[in-house]
Amino acid sequence: MTSIVIELAGEPKGKGRLRHTRTGRAYTPASTRSYQTALAWAAQVAMRGRRPLEGPLQLLVRACLPIPTSWSKKRQRLAAANEVKPTVRPDFDNITKMVDGLNGIIWRDDSQVVDARIVKLYSERPRLELTITPIAEATDTVEHTQQKEPVAA
Secondary structure, eight states: OOOEEEEEESSOOOOOOOEEOTTSOEEOOHHHHHHHHHHHHHHHHHHTTOOOBOSOEEEEEEEEEEOOTTSOHHHHHHHHTTOSOOOOSSOHHHHHGGGGGGBTTTBSOGGGEEEEEEEEEEESSOEEEEEEEEOOIIIIIHHHHOOOOOOOO
8 A cells, every 4th residue: 555645734733732711621722723724634635535554654744834924034045955954843842743733543542653753844835745655564674673692792
């Protein structure tokens, strides 16, 4: 099977922290729920009615952040050329937490992701891109995880 690519247009969002009411009840912020819903919808479209993937998976997350308009034209060009890296929010871990909403759509459970990478970069077209690739267990996973023990001298 080939890779599945999900693209969600707009500025990437990280998962917001749980909020608490005065009575102590916890809730997820509306902006997080809305973004997760949009991501789940984009995932359903990408799956085209297929069943969730089985087996080990590789995940590439590309968070393409907007280039600040307040920057000089030179710095904006450097950012567009990927020579200036975004060390701004959202944090990488909060971006990856958003994929929890893909359980039952892309994969049975996100525990199937055995190889993951996140890349944050600036772009003139802000978006969140996810590329999910099945890993052939018999070849890739076994070969890469079996390390030979060093021979003692």
